[in-house]
Amino acid sequence: MEPRGVLSPQWRQLYQAAILEMDAGLLWQRIITAERAIGDRIDELDSNPDRAFGERDALANARVMLRCLRRLADEGKAA
Numbered sequence: 001m002e003p004r005g006v007l008s009p010q011w012r013q014l015y016q017a018a019i020l021e022m023d024a025g026l027l028w029q030r031i032i033t034a035e036r037a038i039g040d041r042i043d044e045l046d047s048n049p050d051r052a053f054g055e056r057d058a059l060a061n062a063r064v065m066l067r068c069l070r071r072l073a074d075e076g077k078a079a
Contacts, residue, residue: 011037015062019069027073035066 014037018030038059045052045059 011041018066024076031066031070031073038062
């Protein structure tokens with residue numbers, strides 16, 4: 001049986017929507033939605049620590065990228 005994240009990679013879709021968003025008005029909501037989905041998936045994986053090591057790395061990398069995107073969005077607001 002495949003891990004849920006492989007069959008239903010909702011967090012990946014939401015993450016991709018955030019990093020590809022060009023509309024500054026929608027960017028913040030996309031970032032927040034992706035961060036929540038990533039947090040939910042991490043919580044889900046924490047309940048079964050023997051699964052999805054590769055996905056855990058991808059989740060950590062996605063979180064870092066969203067933090068960077070959030071900083072860039074903040075700088076864009078100030079400009």
